[in-house]
Amino acid sequence: MKYNFGAGPGILPQEVLLEASQGVLDFNKSGLSILEISHRSTDFEAVLAEAISLVKELLEVPEGYQVLFLQGGASAQFSMVPFNLLDESNKAAYLDTGVWASKAIKESKLFGETVVVASSKATNYNTIPEGYTIPSDAAYFHITSNNTIYGTELLTYPESPVPMVADMSSDMFSHAVDVSKFGIIYAGAQKNMGPAGTTLIIIREDILGKLSRKIPSMLDYKAHIDGGSMYNTPPVFAIYVSMLTLRWLKKKGGVNAIEKENIDKSSRLYTEIDRNPLFKGSADSKYRSRMNVCFVTHDPNHEKPFLDFVKTKGIIGLKGHRSAGGFRASIYNALPVSSVEVLISAMKEFETLQK
Numbered sequence: 001m002k003y004n005f006g007a008g009p010g011i012l013p014q015e016v017l018l019e020a021s022q023g024v025l026d027f028n029k030s031g032l033s034i035l036e037i038s039h040r041s042t043d044f045e046a047v048l049a050e051a052i053s054l055v056k057e058l059l060e061v062p063e064g065y066q067v068l069f070l071q072g073g074a075s076a077q078f079s080m081v082p083f084n085l086l087d088e089s090n091k092a093a094y095l096d097t098g099v100w101a102s103k104a105i106k107e108s109k110l111f112g113e114t115v116v117v118a119s120s121k122a123t124n125y126n127t128i129p130e131g132y133t134i135p136s137d138a139a140y141f142h143i144t145s146n147n148t149i150y151g152t153e154l155l156t157y158p159e160s161p162v163p164m165v166a167d168m169s170s171d172m173f174s175h176a177v178d179v180s181k182f183g184i185i186y187a188g189a190q191k192n193m194g195p196a197g198t199t200l201i202i203i204r205e206d207i208l209g210k211l212s213r214k215i216p217s218m219l220d221y222k223a224h225i226d227g228g229s230m231y232n233t234p235p236v237f238a239i240y241v242s243m244l245t246l247r248w249l250k251k252k253g254g255v256n257a258i259e260k261e262n263i264d265k266s267s268r269l270y271t272e273i274d275r276n277p278l279f280k281g282s283a284d285s286k287y288r289s290r291m292n293v294c295f296v297t298h299d300p301n302h303e304k305p306f307l308d309f310v311k312t313k314g315i316i317g318l319k320g321h322r323s324a325g326g327f328r329a330s331i332y333n334a335l336p337v338s339s340v341e342v343l344i345s346a347m348k349e350f351e352t353l354q355k
């Protein structure tokens with residue numbers, strides 16, 4: 001038995017993997033694999049339509065928004081967002097809360113004036129800045145809702161005078177979101193929604209079409225909206241498995257039900273981190289992530305032995321990102337509470353072994 005705390009691609013529900021493997025062999029009893037049918041077939045069109053309608057239903061997406069499943073990962077969105085929204089006539093504002101945010105900022109600078117309203121880089125991104133001003137003449141304000149590497153998360157969003165754009169790659173579908181606060185929400189599938197290979201984009205259509213710049217079709221939201229996410233061949237398998245995961249989430253009671261589980265799982269783990277004298281949490285407790293729980297050992301000499309110890313328990317993926325160190329327990333939607341209990345028991349057992 002393995003307990004998968006990996007940060008991404010992350011854990012998927014076992015029943016989704018079972019059904020997906022069946023679809024690879026014989027999709028909808030068609031005698032064909034999901035991997036070898038036309039993306040224009042009615043069978044696949046139904047998959048895409050259901051994926052889109054599940055996103056709309058689960059997040060209560062208001063009128064005026066489009067849901068897209070594209071390729072290129074969240075990283076492609078780092079440049080697609082400014083390509084579509086930013087030029088010499090305006091500016092963009094960004095909140096720098098980690099490596100992913102700073103990569104987004106780097107891309108934005110290729111397209112126009114980019115204002116970093118605040119940064120927590122000086123404290124190795126262990127918190128989320130406060131007390132900044134968002135320029136009211138910016139085209140948009142970009143945030144990263146969950147900082148996968150450092151374990152910080154924005155659970156309430158800033159009030160922005162301009163459309164907000166959010167990279168929600170690692171906390172999408174972990175709790176309810178008021179979509180109407182955002183111009184664009186994007187998320188690579190492989191953290192909390194499905195396999196690598198597709199990126200979900202929820203976009204308010206009226207923020208588009210304001211620039212005179214010409215945009216290559218593959219990077220133009222409008223082209224993908226007009227094509228209904230089928231401007232070119234979509235990532236059929238990644239969309240299929242994402243759709244199955246969203247079905248699973250709906251069956252579980254949707255984002256409100258999963259939010260309760262995520263609060264329960266993360267608070268159990270943080271409680272143990274705070275109680276256990278060997279460990280301490282890495283992130284400012286005000287912004288602790290419910291998805292990526294980052295912690296370290298007080299004594300650096302305990303780090304490697306703990307990693308070796310948890311391996312004997314079947315716990316994998318616990319090593320922290322190279323730019324943060326320590327440990328990171330990614331406890332995405334599909335990770336059962338029983339796995340969190342296994343980790344907590346291992347922490348307690350390791351504590352007694354040091355005595």
Ligand SMILES: *Cc1c(COP(=O)(O)O)cnc(C)c1O
Binds near residue numbers: 075076100144168
């Ligand atoms: C993983 C991650 C990314 C990068 O996603 P890709 O799909 O690999 O491009 C971007 N932002 C956040 C918050 C992430 O967690």
